[in-house]
Amino acid sequence: MEKRRETHKLLQYYKITENLTPNYLKEILPIQHYQQHDHNTRHSQNYINIHCRTSHFFNSFVPSTTRLWNNLPNDTKESESLNSLKHKLNSSINIPRYYFDGTRRGQIYHARLRMKCSSLKHHLFLKNLEPSPYCSCGGIETTSHFLLLCPKYANERSVLNSLEIPVTCDLLLFGDENLDYETNKRIFITVQDFILKTKRFS
Structure with missing residues (x-):
C-alpha cells in the first residue's frame, strides 16, 4: 500500500513538472540544482531538498515527493510520457x-x-x-x-x-x-x- 501511495505521488509530481497541471502548482516546487549552480553534474536535474522544521511538513507532499523524485534513476525521471513513467514505477512492483x-x-x-x-x-x-x-x-x-x-x-x-x-x-x-x-x-x-x-x- 505504501509503495502505491509513493507511485501516485510521483506521478502527480511528474504532471506538475511537465505542465500537465495548473501553473500555480509548479510554483510550489523547489528549484533544480542547475538553476543554483552553473556547473553540470549528474545531480543537476534534481530538485533541491526542502529544509523542514517540523515532521509534519517533512512528510507533506512537496518535501517528501521531492526526496522520492531525486532518488529515482535518471532514465525514469526523463520518461517521455506519463504512461512511460507509470510503467517504469510499476515494474519495480510487478514485472509482467x-x-x-x-x-x-x-x-x-x-x-x-x-x-x-x-x-x-x-x-x-x-x-x-x-x-x-x-x-x-x-x-x-x-x-x-x-x-x-x-x-x-x-x-x-x-x-x-x-x-x-x-x-x-x-x-x-x-x-x-x-x-x-x-x-x-x-x-x-x-x-x-x-x-x-x-x-x-x-
Missing part, C-alpha cells in the same frame, strides 16, 4: 511475464530501448557520448523515431503492421496492462523481430 518472452538478444535490445540505454544517437547524446542526436535520415534518432518513423526501416516495419492494432511507442515498449497476456506477448515478440531485422544494434 511477457517481458520475458522472445529471444535473449531481442529482450536485451528491447530493454535497452525502454531504459534509454541503447546506441540510438539520441540516447548517447543525452549521456554526452555522442555530439549529435540526429539520425542519418535527418530526424532526431529517438526511440519513437526508430520504431515508428525512420524511413530507413520502412520495409522491416511491415511486421509491426501485422499487429493490426493502433500502435504507439509506449505500447511497443511496455505493452498494455489492459490487454490480455497473449496479445502483449505477440506485441513484444513482433517488436523484437523488428529490432533484429533492422540490424541497427548488431
Whole structure:
C-alpha cells in the first residue's frame, strides 16, 4: 500500500513538472540544482531538498515527493510520457511475464530501448557520448523515431503492421496492462523481430 501511495505521488509530481497541471502548482516546487549552480553534474536535474522544521511538513507532499523524485534513476525521471513513467514505477512492483518472452538478444535490445540505454544517437547524446542526436535520415534518432518513423526501416516495419492494432511507442515498449497476456506477448515478440531485422544494434 505504501509503495502505491509513493507511485501516485510521483506521478502527480511528474504532471506538475511537465505542465500537465495548473501553473500555480509548479510554483510550489523547489528549484533544480542547475538553476543554483552553473556547473553540470549528474545531480543537476534534481530538485533541491526542502529544509523542514517540523515532521509534519517533512512528510507533506512537496518535501517528501521531492526526496522520492531525486532518488529515482535518471532514465525514469526523463520518461517521455506519463504512461512511460507509470510503467517504469510499476515494474519495480510487478514485472509482467511477457517481458520475458522472445529471444535473449531481442529482450536485451528491447530493454535497452525502454531504459534509454541503447546506441540510438539520441540516447548517447543525452549521456554526452555522442555530439549529435540526429539520425542519418535527418530526424532526431529517438526511440519513437526508430520504431515508428525512420524511413530507413520502412520495409522491416511491415511486421509491426501485422499487429493490426493502433500502435504507439509506449505500447511497443511496455505493452498494455489492459490487454490480455497473449496479445502483449505477440506485441513484444513482433517488436523484437523488428529490432533484429533492422540490424541497427548488431
